[in-house]
Amino acid sequence: ETGVTQTPRHLVMGMTNKKSLKCEQHLGHNAMYWYKQSAKKPLELMFVYNFKEQTENNSVPSRFSPECPNSSHLFLHLHTLQPEDSALYLCASSQDQPVNTEAFFGQGTRLTVV
Amino acid sequence: QQPVQSPQAVILREGEDAVINCSSSKALYSVHWYRQKHGEAPVFLMILLKGGEQKGHEKISASFNEKKQQSSLYLTASQLSYSGTYFCGTDAGGTSYGKLTFGQGTILTVHP
Numbered sequence: 001e002t003g004v005t006q007t008p009r010h011l012v013m014g015m016t017n018k019k020s021l022k023c024e025q026h027l028g029h030n031a032m033y034w035y036k037q038s039a040k041k042p043l044e045l046m047f048v049y050n051f052k053e054q055t056e057n058n059s060v061p062s063r064f065s066p067e068c069p070n071s072s073h074l075f076l077h078l079h080t081l082q083p084e085d086s087a088l089y090l091c092a093s094s095q096d097q098p099v100n101t102e103a104f105f106g107q108g109t110r111l112t113v114v
Numbered sequence: 115q116q117p118v119q120s121p122q123a124v125i126l127r128e129g130e131d132a133v134i135n136c137s138s139s140k141a142l143y144s145v146h147w148y149r150q151k152h153g154e155a156p157v158f159l160m161i162l163l164k165g166g167e168q169k170g171h172e173k174i175s176a177s178f179n180e181k182k183q184q185s186s187l188y189l190t191a192s193q194l195s196y197s198g199t200y201f202c203g204t205d206a207g208g209t210s211y212g213k214l215t216f217g218q219g220t221i222l223t224v225h226p
Contacts, residue, residue: 004155042116043156043201043216056213090155103146103214105155 003027006091006106014114015081021109023074023091029104030096032074034066037088037108049074050096081113115139117204119217126192126224134220136202137184143207145178145185146214151198159187159200164207189222197224 004025013019023032034046048056049068063085065077074091088110094103117138124132136145147159162178162185173190185204189196199221203214 040218042218043203045214048213058213102158102161104158105148107153107155 004091004093004104004106006089006109008109009107010110010112012112012114013078013081015083017081018077018079020078021076021089021091021111023076023106025072025091025093025104027093027104028095029093030071031094032068032071033092033094033103034074034076035090035092035105037090039087043090047076078111081111083113086111086113116215117202117217119200119202119220121220122218123221124223126222128194128224128226129191130224132189132192132222134187134189134200134202134222135184136186136204136217137182138204138206140183140204140206142178142180142183142185142204144205145176146203146205147176147185147187148201148203149196149198150201150219156201192222192224194224194226197222 007022031050033048036044036046045058046060047066052068052071063080067075088108090108091106092103095101117136120135126132143164145162148156149159150156160176162176164180176187178185199219201216201219203216205214
């Protein structure tokens with residue numbers, strides 16, 4: 001248990017569905033991140049939020065829409081995804097951003113797009 | 115541009131040593147090391163900052179050679195619990211300051 005909780009752990013969705021991934025941390029951290037982890041590929045940074053403000057969008061397609069209502073919660077809204085979007089989506093948090101301190105990762109949501 | 119890790123995989127017997135390397139084509143501000151066990155979240159190991167010291171705790175340590183733009187992770191007297199995938203994340207500083215780019219990972223398997 002790292003202090004970062006992601007739900008759901010597994011998600012199967014059709015290409016026309018709309019779903020959301022949730023991330024929650026009660027570590028008092030100010031920065032939160034979404035990463036994508038595909039098979040045989042490195043961890044890819046998607047979005048960064050610092051004090052609820054988005055500070056990084058790493059050229060992510062608009063079918064992924066993040067939301068950070070407060071410093072403890074981060075969402076990733078999904079719509080009209082493609083099969084190649086199937087991956088493990090990891091949320092992380094750190095005390096501050098830039099990341100010169102330890103980042104805590106959630107266990108991820110395993111997403112399958114059919 | 116992502117750093118390159120080597121080797122891609124290594125198999126050890128308990129008690130043996132291993133070195134995992136992380137090389138970048140860019141000058142680096144910091145290097146971060148994480149370990150991820152199958153089905154679990156990546157777990158932080160250590161950060162090495164430019165101009166900083168070599169770090170380590172117990173039998174896992176790391177070095178950062180700024181001139182060569184590379185870092186090495188040293189695992190000595192490996193234990194079964196060391197098995198997992200090791201990732202390095204690099205921060206090139208400048209306009210990329212605070213943005214970690216991860217390598218492809220090194221799979222470490224320790225057998226009894």
